[in-house]
Amino acid sequence: MSDFVPTPEQQRIIDEAHRHHEEAMRNPSARRPAPPLRDGEFALGLTADGKLQAGGGRPITPPDPNAPLVPSREVRADRAAGALIGAACGDALGVPYEFQPTLSDDQQPVMRGGGLGPYAPGEYSDDTQMQVVIAQVAATGLALDDDPAQRAIAEGFIGWAAGGASDIGAQTRRVLYTARTAGGDALEAIRMASTQLHAQTGRSAGNGSLMRTGVVGLGFLNGSDAVYRCRDAARAISGLTHYDPLAGDACVLWSEGVRKAVLASGPGLWRFGGVRDAIHLLPFERQEQWRSWLDEAQEKPPHAFQPNGYVVSALQAAWSAIYHTRIPERPEDHFRLAVEAAVRAGDDTDTVAAIAGVLLGAAWGRAAIPVEWQQRVHGWPGLRVDDLASLAERIIG
């Protein structure tokens, strides 16, 4: 996580999002209805030269029309584990390079520890630590879109900041410290602190809620209203520390992306379509803007989005890394190559790679994650790879 100071243009966009947000809060009935979802419109495919391409393209394996609509329990469990382990591996791989000179295409990132912690080789940082707090609450069976779960997450964040945090962004630290000092009901305290901090600084559109959001998608794999409950949970959990509506938007897109990736029955590349499809879940006024931000990510390389402390830039860098990584002969190796590409985005490397890793892991599954990474990855509160897998297993129930 990095401390985010917006440029004048970013500030203009943030201010505009706030105006829309406040208008919608004052007058919810005047909100324009969302256009109907055109399902699969944005499914990813391959171009002739092996690059991912939005809107179809040439798939490696065509979707099997007889494939079951929802993958088996075993496949869903593998992908859910892949999401948590993928985030942790991306984080741990990015840790040594956080705020260091950007790696070039021929430099190989290695899980060698160091970074801001300093961390042991393979140890993940605040990004995954905070995601683990959410995962532990989800694993108890509490619904993440309800207050009891969000209260438990608030308590977990506050406890983590006071005890377990090995590093923590300035904004998140301030919110959690203020909430802890206020005492009383943790959920009320954290919401108050988050709102206040935004009112004081106007700056809460950093990448610190996006970096921990993917797990929210795992909590909503069942039920006809899962898509809307996931949306509401993602925005609410983002808002515990990041009041900004753009941070909430990014968390909605990414959590839904993870949810769809786990549930997708198509071959690998089609499993990434959920991020673009989720644009229809955002407030109408910002849908076109997000479409153009994703388009931009599909046009430019990951390092073009430096600095990536801004939630929009971090999402673009992660999406660009996933999108521009060629599909190798063994398609599932796309996981490793795209996570490495996310580290090469530079700047806030562990966060961008954790964001990319959760979606890549959800799409390709644990089986696609290099065994040597799985053996090395570990972190607060004393978890190793099998612990992350069993957390995921309990979340999907």
Ligand SMILES: [Mg+2]
């Ligand atoms: Mg970190």
